[in-house]
Amino acid sequence: MNRIFSALLLLCLFSSLLNAQSNKEDIDKLLKDAGYTLDFVDNQKGLKIILKAREASKRIGYKEGLLKSGSMLTVFYMREDNYKKVIETSREMEPLALELKNYIALTDLYRMMALAHGQLGLSKPSYEKYQAALKASKKIQQKNTRHYKTSLIYGNMITYFDRMDDNYSQDSILHYLKKSLEEIKQIDDNSPDTKLNDKYDILAGTNSNIGMFYINQHKPQRVDLAEKYFMDAIAIYDNKKYKLMAINRVLLSNSFGRFFQAKKDYNNTIKYATNALELERKANSPYMRKESYEMLADSYLELDNKALSKKYMQLYTSINDSITAAQNASIEAPVNQIVSQEKKKHTTIIVIISGCILVIMAFIVRLFWKRKNRILHENYESLIEKLKSEKKPGRLTEEENYGKISSDKSFTIIEETTDALLLKLEKFEKSKNVIKKEVSLTWLANHLNTNTRYLSEVIKKYKGKSFNNYINGLRINYIVELLYEEPKHREYKISYLAELCGFSSREVFTTIFKKETGISPSYFIDNLKNKDISSGTENKE
Template identity: 40%
Template structure:
């Protein structure tokens, strides 16, 4: 069916030059409508580009505008941020000429997302507010509600600090309210309702402090109801919803449910090809199987997660650096006399979007350096305490008990736990949940509650954090360890594989082990 449609569209495009202007415009509009209804994929992306070129050839400005606006959003989804900005600027010029407030609002919304992905929160927020101004000028009420809902949802992402969480949920609920007011666009309304409920669930699961899984669950369940009532519409965002629900059940401790939703995500991803959805599913599966003590599947999905994560990061950095180096290379060919001249020519050659991409690349490197420096300061502070590793503790006054344990038992278990942490027995590979419960002479229920309430972690998080902090101390204090292979370091602190060690190291420090070691070597050499 897709092949027949594709051939039909090419045939139509070939006929455009011989048709009247009105006929051409009507045909282009019809094809746009059909493609939008099918959702985005690589084939439709190419067809949108053909429709945009056909619009340019026939002088159909609204077709050009629509095509470039869609292409900008598509580039954004694919992570092609430079292309997204370039096309966005072209679309903005046309939209202003045609006085199209709806298009301008959508263009600024898309551009705000690009700025956000690049880490420029202030510019992203200002651009999104500009989008809201134009949304309020849209005459069609349904279109206005749709665009407002989109803008409010995006605005909610600019308030990330704990003290701003009221602003986050305020805009999320405003977005959901706008979606509910849509009257004559049922498909769009349901799509936005699914997305809005999912996002509020994500907020209570991953942003709200303290975590409120009880408030999150009703929103997830509401989003899932559309899977049965409106399956075609649900399929447009099924990867996002199922991935989010999988993460929720992982946090809730319902690992079988988490595995079910993550497995469904991977099955759907085979045809839809979303690297981030696949990455999320691997993470959920790796952590769930780890909690269920299934070592084989834990290792399997940890390797898949780590490999895909490294691939995504490496390709992203490679693409950004390649673009920048191409600009510098061009500048050097034109002027080799002075270094200052090279820099000037390079900046002149960069488009506005190219400069932003370059700044993003530099900013990312600075952030990694800050994380490294913060880790070194932490190690310096810990080294003044005779090298003892301090586990995270939780203020007892803030503890909300779900298991009734006497104060005497709590005091005894915490004392034993501290002795265990100082003994370094946690680096033994045979240490598991049952081992620690037996070592502390307690039951699994009490141990799980103590770790949750007084260390703020699951058993796996607790043990892995101890092991990573242990190896960090060795790397910092014993230069010989800087020369060892990652696989040896993993074994030294109790991990069964290099992949599992690398993954946990990233979780704790935000850095790759190789990056940390390389920079620590440089510091040692300079000193």
């Protein structure tokens, strides 16, 4: 009887072990599916699979499954820009990562913590975590994995240096981008521990990022230096041998669009921006969609396709408003709580390779967006200096402007010299006629007693613009001076200001204003208002 009982007990124990092993294999399969779904299919669907695997791991005490599912959750939260949850989830997984003594996991953990702290404006802990990540990476045994993780750290560190507005930080950004490129090139294509797709995914991204540095940050802009890096990135992008993550293809497509925009190749800009929008349907990234809309609006305007430019400017304005509202809603993140917790010793969690790549490129986008805002402010200051330095004699009335010209009915073709016409144009520019909606080439030619062909050629030769661009520029100059000189107009709606200076719609006005000044009308008005408030405060003191 005892023998039978012992046999049954052993049978049950063996069956339990087999069942546990089977459950672990099922969880591993779930996690593999989750990683693929997260990277190539849909974020929300990937989240559901991750949570399912996480619960299953808890039920059977599968530590590796808990660690990996927790890591994937961190990637998901990073994509959602939820830095608080990134840090919380990482810290929850920290003891487990330490227990398993996984240096790959610790390297990724420190790096992710550095990124999250940096985005919350906590520079010191961010830098400390980067140093911890570099230290942990040196303990990784596998050579190719070590090169890969070190490349990711160097690529991420540029977000730290970008917060320092000096020459040293600019040199550091390029230095670490090139170090990242050097590390990734040392990975063997046949490496058993690093996938070929992962290597070339980050290789394409890093080349693209260096190219963007020469276009957006290097002074002066060096499109020639950027071209080599973009061509290397495009070669990988177009090679069917490599399967790049869909979301990274979106980022690359937008970067390529920016490159061709800098080259004034607007057809290729439209090609890559449109491709980015198609790919973004799966990635669902508002920031990337916003950048694509902006490129399309600007490029179609340069190609004189006002209808499509207006369409994409409307889409850009709409999504920009949505993003701004979302950012304002998340400002109250508990940063103080994170600062107090930072006083304790922490380590971070392993993050899957695909998530690491996404984090680098997503933050690169935000890095260059921040740089762009800085350029906007420089454009604003330049415009204000121009307004201060220019003498404004005032606008002439129509009678004053054309009285002498129209009274002379005996104008002959011989008397229509270039100098005479330029003098008439100068008077026209100082008049309020520039804001009349009926102004056209024919209208102006009639008022100046000349013909349309001669007038068009003189404007093109001596003003350096087509007739439409010439008139649009005068109208923008008019409204800029009006906003600067008369504060009451700053309270009016953009649509009213557009109509006031002769534009047919708010969208066209906004697009032309940005093209002429480098900033949007709302940005210009907001800064004028802020300056008034600051001046008022100083006067009271």
